[in-house]
Structures are given as C-alpha cells and as structure tokens.
Amino acid sequence: MRRGLEASVTGRTVAHVDVLHPRAVRRHDGSSADFAARLLRRTLGPANRRGKYLWLPLGPGEPEEALVGHLGMSGQLLVQPAAAGDQRHLRVRVSFADAGPELRFVDQRTFGGMAVEPLSGAGVPASVEHIARDPMDPQFDDIAFAAALRRRRTGLKRALLDQSLISGVGNIYADEALWRSRLHFARPTQTMTKAATAGLLAHVRAVLGEALDQGGTSFDALYVNVNGESGYFDRSLDAYGQAGEPCARCGTAIRREPFMNRSSFFCPRCQPPRARAAG
16 A cells, blocks of 8 residues: 555645545544645655554645554555545545545544644654554664564564564464464564574565565455555465465464464464473
8 A cells, every 4th residue: 555655646736635524534633624724735755654554744844744544444545536436435535736546545444544743853753653663664673673572571473463562564464474484473572582583574574575565465345455456465375364274384284273352373283382481
C-alpha cells in the first residue's frame, strides 16, 4: 500500500475533501471541517509507514504536518478514478487539482482513521513515535534489537509481535520467519544468542521482502493494494494456516497451538521447544 501511494499520489495537490463518516477522522485534533480545511491546497509528499500507520508529509506549510492514516482491522487506502462508483464503506474522499484518480479511505468496521498531525523533528507524527522501526527500515539497529530482545524475558513470538520492540512482523510473518529459522515460538528470548538473532532477522527480512513483492497476504477482499488487487503470498506459506499438512522441510505434520487469542503454526520436529532458561 505504501508503494502504491508513493507511485499514485506523491506531488499531487488536494482540491477537495469529503468526510462521509465522522468516526473516520476521530483521531484528528479538530472537527471534520477542520480536517478537510487543513488538507485543502496542500501537496502530498512520499508515503512512509510503521506498523499499520501510513503518513504522507504535507507541503507547503508551518508547522510541518502530515496526513496520517491507521488501517485498523479493515481499513483500505484506494486510488480510484473519479468516475468510479463509491465503495459501500467509503469514509473519506480526497480529490486532486489535476482531476486524476481520487484517494479514498474505505473502512468496513471504522476501527481505522485519518488525521492531519504535526511532524516531530525526526519527521514522524506523534501518534507513531511509540512504534519501533521495522526491520526493512535502513535505520533499524540490529545490535540494539538483539540486546533488547534478550532483556525482554518473554516468548520469542510474543516479542516479535511487540511493536515497541520491532514493527511490521504480524502473526503470519512471525510464523513463517520462525519456521525458516527452526525456532519454536515460545523459546525464551533470554536464550537468544547474537548469532541466532541475526539469523532470525535475516529470515524476517526475507519473508517480508517476498511478501511485499507478491503484494502481501490476502485471505479476503479486505486486504488489497491501492488498486484493489489482492496479494498472493498465501500461496507461499510454509507454516501459517498449514495445520496437518506435511512440513516442506521434513514431512512432519505442521501443528497449530492457541497463542494470544490467535494461533501459532510450527513444525514440532524442526522447531522443538527449548527448556526454559534459569533465572
């Protein structure tokens, strides 16, 4: 989605904004009218992301601000021709001065939202600063992550899903990276050596890179790119959702166990549990 926004709306100037549901801008510090007014005649910069947040810097103007979007569970940012019919759950429409395709925020459950927010000196909206960098970020610090992981003293997958430690690794991609790393999801983080963490990060990056190239993982019509197209990384999954299927590496049946109101999928032979570390 970030890639699609960068290609489709960067450098375009806002001509009109329609807020069709007030809940969609509840994160904005002001009214729906204020949200629209602060976008009017602003030019969108390149899209950025952390976790489920996306933001596009706005120029010109002081203080520096950005259009911030959080997708929630069902949010979509679509780039659609102005003549295209409205989506059933269309919440915000942004039209541009060039009369080209519109930017539309669609959200079935209205858990997501949009806002105009000031940027910090680091160029990050305040609502996003609590989220750690993701491992695809060139400024992600592998050494600091390894040290923080050992201090966390929790299960490995739980740490991978902790966005104060690392972002971008959801339930699906955690299972895939752990399978590739031959690491059990409940392995105590304090047992992770620097070498093991480096190997895990390499697999996390490989999984995320492959998923990005394939448009992500779309199990239903909610998870699409800005053109409404589904990703197909689900065809490449080795662990997630494969319960009962033979492990692609050793042939043992993939197992599913409950995990944090979700599920973990793993190979009991390739990813054996490790005894809990003392202390």
